[in-house]
Amino acid sequence: MSPSALRLNDAAFGYGGRVVVDGLTFDVPTGQVMAVVGPNGSGKSTFVKGLLGLADQLGGDAAVFGDPPRTREVRRRIGYVPQRHTLSASVRATVREIVETGRLAHRPWYRPAGADDRAAVDAALAQVGLGDRVDAEVSDLSGGQQRRVLIARALAGRPDLLIMDEPTAGVDTASQTVLAEVLHRLADEGTTMLIVTHELVALRGIVDRIVEIAQGGLAFDGTPVEWAEQERGRILATASHDGHCGPGDPERSTYAIGPWDGITPPPAVSRRVGGRRA
Numbered sequence: 001m002s003p004s005a006l007r008l009n010d011a012a013f014g015y016g017g018r019v020v021v022d023g024l025t026f027d028v029p030t031g032q033v034m035a036v037v038g039p040n041g042s043g044k045s046t047f048v049k050g051l052l053g054l055a056d057q058l059g060g061d062a063a064v065f066g067d068p069p070r071t072r073e074v075r076r077r078i079g080y081v082p083q084r085h086t087l088s089a090s091v092r093a094t095v096r097e098i099v100e101t102g103r104l105a106h107r108p109w110y111r112p113a114g115a116d117d118r119a120a121v122d123a124a125l126a127q128v129g130l131g132d133r134v135d136a137e138v139s140d141l142s143g144g145q146q147r148r149v150l151i152a153r154a155l156a157g158r159p160d161l162l163i164m165d166e167p168t169a170g171v172d173t174a175s176q177t178v179l180a181e182v183l184h185r186l187a188d189e190g191t192t193m194l195i196v197t198h199e200l201v202a203l204r205g206i207v208d209r210i211v212e213i214a215q216g217g218l219a220f221d222g223t224p225v226e227w228a229e230q231e232r233g234r235i236l237a238t239a240s241h242d243g244h245c246g247p248g249d250p251e252r253s254t255y256a257i258g259p260w261d262g263i264t265p266p267p268a269v270s271r272r273v274g275g276r277r278a
């Protein structure tokens, strides 16, 4: 069995002593791709920021590769692509200069970038399909390309765990497709990923597992097939209430994973954790 990249036991995270999300208990094995979904403001970003030491751990246990968050070792092993982040038009920097900042945690501040740093940057840019834009000004790139630059910056640190907060949000459909291809490739290469998203459709075939955070707690933990089955149940419940929706109408799904065709639900109904529902 693969060792755990992430192990949480009744973990709580928040800010300034105020708990935003709690009761998080699950393991993420290395190589797994996990999507974190949930309504706006439910605490998804707070959870991932807690793993990075950017939000406070306010209870329970959390370990990233066996170490508590906030340690230098953990920061070195995680690559992070923050939410709604593109690069300002006023930033005068090349793609290489931005991606190279992903190497800063890997050498003393006084040492200039060396051959290993340059090789890591080149490899990261190749991974996101921007190998031919190394010397471009980032301000000349599209929003989707800038997002790929930020993923490359995270990859340049050769992370053992890649955390992305809504990587496909706010970019055009063509860029979403390219981003999905990039994430597909990373998944095929065995990269452990934790992806906060509202757009499961864009990640279809990439994620192995879906965790839902709602009302500040864990509401669902299961496979995409189990998720689809749960969504089918939600749709049917809605349909019987308002009478406007045909059974199985994916448009009524809060976080549609796509049309149900091709998804065979398992015999067992989906798991619900802790009895919480959005």
Ligand SMILES: Nc1ncnc2c1ncn2[C@@H]1O[C@H](COP(=O)(O)OP(=O)(O)OP(=O)(O)O)[C@@H](O)[C@H]1O
Pocket: 015, 020, 038, 039, 040, 041, 042, 043, 044, 045, 046, 047
């Ligand atoms: N730096 C902060 N300091 C204090 N409270 C914060 C901070 N960041 C977020 N919050 C609060 O934590 C709660 C959860 O926010 P969070 O960003 O984790 O939700 P989310 O599920 O990621 O939402 P969205 O889907 O809109 O990104 C909100 O009430 C928010 O106001």
